[in-house]
Amino acid sequence: MPRRQFLKAVNRAAILNVIRSHGAIARTDIAALTGLSPAAVTGLTAELIDDGLVFAKQEGASRGGRRPILLALNSRGVYVIGIKLAEEHATLALTDLNAEVVARRTVELVERTPQAVSHLLAESVQALLHAAQISRKHLLGVGVGLAGIIDSQAGLCRVSPHNGWREVPFAKLLEDELGCIVSLDNNVNTLTRVEQLYGVGRQVRDFLVITIGRGVGMGIVANGQVYRGTRGGGGEFGHVVIDPHGFVCGCGNRGCLETFVAEPWLLYRAGLQGLTVSMPEELVAAAQAGNSVARDVLAEGGRVLGCAIASVVNLLNPALILISGEGLRMGEFLLAPMREAARQHMFGQLAEDVEIRIEPLSDDTWARGAASLVLGRIFSMPRLE
Numbered sequence: 212m213p214r215r216q217f218l219k220a221v222n223r224a225a226i227l228n229v230i231r232s233h234g235a236i237a238r239t240d241i242a243a244l245t246g247l248s249p250a251a252v253t254g255l256t257a258e259l260i261d262d263g264l265v266f267a268k269q270e271g272a273s274r275g276g277r278r279p280i281l282l283a284l285n286s287r288g289v290y291v292i293g294i295k296l297a298e299e300h301a302t303l304a305l306t307d308l309n310a311e312v313v314a315r316r317t318v319e320l321v322e323r324t325p326q327a328v329s330h331l332l333a334e335s336v337q338a339l340l341h342a343a344q345i346s347r348k349h350l351l352g353v354g355v356g357l358a359g360i361i362d363s364q365a366g367l368c369r370v371s372p373h374n375g376w377r378e379v380p381f382a383k384l385l386e387d388e389l390g391c392i393v394s395l396d397n398n399v400n401t402l403t404r405v406e407q408l409y410g411v412g413r414q415v416r417d418f419l420v421i422t423i424g425r426g427v428g429m430g431i432v433a434n435g436q437v438y439r440g441t442r443g444g445g446g447e448f449g450h451v452v453i454d455p456h457g458f459v460c461g462c463g464n465r466g467c468l469e470t471f472v473a474e475p476w477l478l479y480r481a482g483l484q485g486l487t488v489s490m491p492e493e494l495v496a497a498a499q500a501g502n503s504v505a506r507d508v509l510a511e512g513g514r515v516l517g518c519a520i521a522s523v524v525n526l527l528n529p530a531l532i533l534i535s536g537e538g539l540r541m542g543e544f545l546l547a548p549m550r551e552a553a554r555q556h557m558f559g560q561l562a563e564d565v566e567i568r569i570e571p572l573s574d575d576t577w578a579r580g581a582a583s584l585v586l587g588r589i590f591s592m593p594r595l596e
Contacts, residue, residue: 223255228590230284235268237279263288284308289351292336293582295574296357298373303339304578310409312575314343325379333388352392354584356401362443363396394584401580403430403437408583418531423538427469453515471515474538481508498544509544517552524565525558532567539571
């Protein structure tokens with residue numbers, strides 16, 4: 212990117228972030244907060260208005276002269292669709308510029324080939340836009356989140372255990388179907404991104420998002436940047452080895468964290484001890500009824516998870532850890548031992564630096580996270596290549 216174009220992109224992003232953070236705001240205040248000249252702010256905000264990203268909301272209070280015109284994000288000027296691609300279904304959410312869900316749609320995945328899934332998602336995107344009466348020209352792009360190792364820069368699904376995909380250029384497949392920008396990332400990274408842009412992460416430069424459910428995942432924000440590793444493999448928390456002589460994980464290694472904490476493994480471990488349960492809800496119900504096997508299995512899973520979390524805190528020293536995912540339905544049978552073990556094994560004063568917060572999420576939130584992959588392009592500072 213030429214230097215002049217780069218500087219302009221940086222200034223546009225700075226203005227948008229000020230408006231997003233402060234709400235309706237006068238141009239003079241934008242200039243003061245960004246350090247840009249009033250003339251530069253006037254020119255760039257005029258472009259942002261033309262692009263449908265900003266609009267003149269109302270007149271502000273007079274400061275002795277003419278009442279200033281306040282600028283705000285034009286939340287309904289452009290739209291984004293976020294898609295959570297799960298094992299058996301996909302959840303689509305049409306969001307505005309503030310990542311608020313305007314319309315939603317869920318479709319079952321009958322065929323699992325990349326081509327069939329991309330075609331179905333393209334049809335679903337069109338149907339969602341039509342149902343919401345949104346013109347295609349107002350669609351800024353589509354974000355997709357799925358489990359696995361995802362090279363977000365290349366739009367490449369390197370490994371997806373749920374779909375059995377390897378080295379699939381899924382972003383391009385969907386782009387070819389839709390004719391618009393498609394961003395692809397690991398599903399936990401999408402949650403991390405939406406927290407960073409619109410949630411508690413707006414005020415925190417170092418935080419983690421840990422999800423528990425069918426698997427165990429982690430999103431990492433370090434010094435204000437989402438950390439993905441060399442080619443998208445950063446944050447494979449579920450495959451930290453706890454017991455090298457333990458059960459063989461689906462990844463091929465032995466004793467991964469998932470074999471202690473992931474819901475299918477909790478059910479399996481209960482079965483080995485004589486408690487036959489086929490659904491996570493049945494395991495919780497047994498624990499609530501006082502069954503010692505259910506309680507012991509959940510407590511052990513919580514303790515192992517807490518020790519693993521302590522190790523991550525000792526390595527990264529985050530200010531905040533958000534725990535989320537379907538596995539939260541295990542409740543305090545798992546979470547209380549997790550908290551106790553985490554605090555017990557954190558080094559020195561690091562336990563005082565970190566807040567552990569439990570945050571249940573819906574499919575809509577996952578889809579909003581996927582939408583934030585595209586929204587993040589608007590607000591992120593570009594890099595000079």
